[in-house]
Amino acid sequence: MAERNAMEMAEYKWPEPERRRLIGKRISRVDGPEKVTGRAKYTYDVNRPGMLAGKVLRCPHAHARIVRLDTSAAEKMPGVKAVLPLKKVGDEILWAGDEVVAVAAVDEPTAEDAIRAIVVEYEKLPHFVLDTDPKAAGERVRPTAEQVEGDPDAAFREAEVVVEGLYGASLITHCCLEAHGAVVEWEGENNVLVHVSTQAVSGIAGQMAGPLGVPAGNIRVKQDHIGGGFGSKFGPDSWGIAAAQLSKMAGGRPVKIMLERDAELMVAGARPSYYGRVRVGAKRDGTVIAWESETWGTGGIPPTSPLPLPYVLRIPNQRKRHVAIVTNSGPARAWRAPLHPQACLLTMAALDDLAAALRMDPLDLLLKNIELAGERADVYREELQIAAELMEWKKRWHPRGDPSPGPVKRGLGVSIHTWPGRGHACRCDLTIHPDGSVEVKLGSQDLGTGTRTAIAIVVADTLGIPLEAVRVRIGDNQYPPAGGSGGSTTIGGVSSAARRAALDALDQLFARIAPLLNASPDQLEAWEGRIRVKEDPSRSIAWEQACARLDGMPLTVRGENPGPGELTTAGAAGVQMADVSVDIETGIVRINKMVAVQDCGLIINMKTAESQCYGAMIMGISYALYEEKIMDPATGRMLNPNMEFYKLAGLADIGELVVHMMTGEKYDRRGVIGLGEPPVISPGAAISNAVANAIGVRVPFLPLTPERVLEALAKKGGSHARV
Amino acid sequence: MRAFEYVSPTTKEQAVALLSSTWGETEILAGGTDLLALLKDDIVRPRRVVNIKEIAELRGISFSMPAGLRIGATVTLQELLDHPDIARHYPALVQAARGVTSPQIRNMGTVGGDLCQRPRCWYFRSGFGLLARDETGRSLVLEGDNRYHAILGNEGPAYFVNPSSLAPALIAYGARLRIFGPRGTREIPVERFFRIPKSEAEREYDLQPNEIVTEILVPPPSAGMVSATYEVRQREALDWPLATASVALVLEGQRVRSARVVLGHVAPIPWPSPEAERALLGKTVSEEVAQAAANAAVQRARSLGKNEYKIQLARVAVRRAIQQAVGGGARR
Ligand SMILES: Cc1cc2nc3c(=O)[nH]c(=O)nc-3n(C[C@H](O)[C@H](O)[C@H](O)COP(=O)(O)OP(=O)(O)OC[C@H]3O[C@@H](n4cnc5c(N)ncnc54)[C@H](O)[C@@H]3O)c2cc1C
């Protein structure tokens, strides 16, 4: 029967364009109505019977040793059900906000009272949180070995123009709007139920099994919806484990620990800061031949790794040095396209400065050197062209420094980026029920990107049935395991697994139906709710009637993404342009317009693909202009762990956003490629370049605050530096 | 948040009787947009919270000539914005209120609450006290990050900025506050309401713990008056201004007969600038005159280390407020 043999493997393909009724169209999220009506339940909304409130006592000092810890008063308080020290006397604390004791009590106020009743004495130790100057960091530097390619010294001697610049991006947080957290309960001695806000439903049990001392198979993990992760939600976290332990201590009652906003911003993840001095050498015609960079930055205690420099363009001769600065700023975590936004800024800003020195349009400079992008050079060329049209670049671009009168200067900037986005390991079970309904189950998660919808689209299009006929069940680790949603790997993984499952299921169904239609299985196709003979569509049977032939037994087929191939590959390329206005008297930057042109192979859902780009540009505008995890040299604490001084862009701040997704045979042919991360990489560089173009001087670091813009203008001197 | 007793009196007499004469024991609740944050952050720990929104006489707006404007303390920022007489006669006030760009906060926050809200200094808000000292007594503002702190009136020990955007506008218009306490009603110019605390025991305004701001009285606009508020705010979305200036000028022909220039978010109190006012008096407002007034306004400003840029922003706010008033402000 329909077991596909090796020769037929090539059959796992995407349908030809004319055979796509849903794939690539603009389709609203299947869970949209649930979300906008508030029926969608996030981990935060999970309230279990008899649930206890869990709270965590956090260390107020950035570096300290615990010299006394007394929880007895808290333990005796009425309503307090469990008190769990997470540190002991003698332990060293390395960042403010680190967890010291967890408690569970009948309600939040009682848990907070219990936290206040705990006595902890600390011996304060010297802290260090500054990251902009490695020379000030003393002992706290961790140099990495120098990397050299080609002959940079010779290349710089040969270069006709050399520019040097300072660039960087401050430490920022993930700022998930749904904080990290979990609701955990024990069912009997040996079974644990975990509701957790996570990017890795299938990966959580394995991480909890050890600390809890129960087999991973006994840990049930669930999550319907998540309010943001951005790379910071792959583990159960110490507070998730603590919730489980508190629950056990409290006789199995559910314990909920969701981080407060301040804790979320202090300890639940940060994107490392990176700064660098960059030298670029070029020929007078703009051909770039030499690169040299010295970078530094911090991600807290573990040393930061070197950046992928120079970014996208493989400049033939390079020398790179990196020094990590070890600070008490708190833990770093993968942040949407780890290392790329920073590498992109350092590279694209340096190239933009080179263009300015050459009095060249930076768009032309990129095009001139685009072959250095390697395999994807033609894609960038095409994308740069489209972006330039959408931005009216050639008409509107002016050399650095807007000459128009008045305090408000306008400028344009460009940047390019790349990201692998390879599909992850993923399995799914697809069931066709005798009533014609279809279910797909997989232990995946929808980060808000539209994963549910994408799976439904793939299955419905493959089976030739309406979207509504497919029920996608994800967010449960009892379903076949699917990879974590990181690295933009989800769409490739789930759509490949779902397509294969659906094709295999269809084969099995065809085998049953073929005799009925006097045809062989390979002559059949599923189209618009019917199974029919390809050559003679009048010979057909309705989907429901076909499924009724399953003799009352649901048909279940396992699909698995075997890795890159026909259905999914890797390597997304994108271009972004920014149009900004800068008030040179106040240093305030406003976004007029941004253009994103992005490829991600075959697009499953145009609407959510575009949404990814919109969202990423908004996030990018935020980190380009506003976001900073402000670390206090005096106390070593984060000073803005709140939504008023940890600034995010609001609707009025984002200007006009234009998205163009690359489509067509050439892109489809590559199969599905991840998109979650790529479009967040370029905004910082594009906006920084646009600001330089507007005001005539580089503002070295992101975010581009009024303070930094005015400082750059003052250094540049001239009439409009001070009013 | 800690437990507290909640009371909701219907007269100001009852309210005052429910308030303690010692700071810290009780707190007044109006819209709660600030108080709730203070409670949740454990910055205030009252044993009783006294809601004043049920007191009918604290509500309402009235305007007539020649009496002027009366705003009840619990009038919300949105009610203020929606009032046609205020929009017509007091543009600086409307522009200031509009700067609070969150509809939620405008709908809940009250005018009295805006004047009495506590500073946003990040050290104060994380429990280091109004004067932001660590356990050894050193100023965290001076040692730490002061990018949002005061550039004027910052001789110490207080370095926070007054957060009210309405206060500078009200002061520019010569408004007065009516305050009710155990000894009855008293009236005081808004300008004199604010003060720079010298010790942790003092508040940043002239109020006893058992006194309530009941209404705000704004004189009628004088003939020839133009006014405006300009604020420098990084984000369009809800964000605190980095500097504001409210100005009210009375013009005689083209000449400035009297001037009020008041800066906000730059000093521990709303900061009237007699220097800027002097630079305007008797002059015809031109770009140069506005610039001279702006320079005069920040003549005594000084950086605490990380907030030098705010001097420039304050200067721009003053100049643009003056230009806006003369160019576009309502003129009678
Ligand atoms: C993110 C954010 C941005 C903001 N931006 C601005 C801005 O740009 N400009 C600006 O001006 N404001 C701004 N606000 C502040 C907002 O305007 C105030 O929170 C609001 O006006 C306070 O009014 P309320 O009625 O809610 O006060 P409440 O929170 O009820 O009270 C605040 C304080 O005043 C006391 N109080 C209140 N009413 C009286 C009274 N009648 N008599 C005596 N004491 C009283 C209370 O005891 C309390 O201490 C912002 C707030 C937030 C959260």
Ligand code: SF4
């Ligand atoms: S995010 Fe919106 S709903 Fe939530 S507290 Fe703020 S204003 Fe209210």
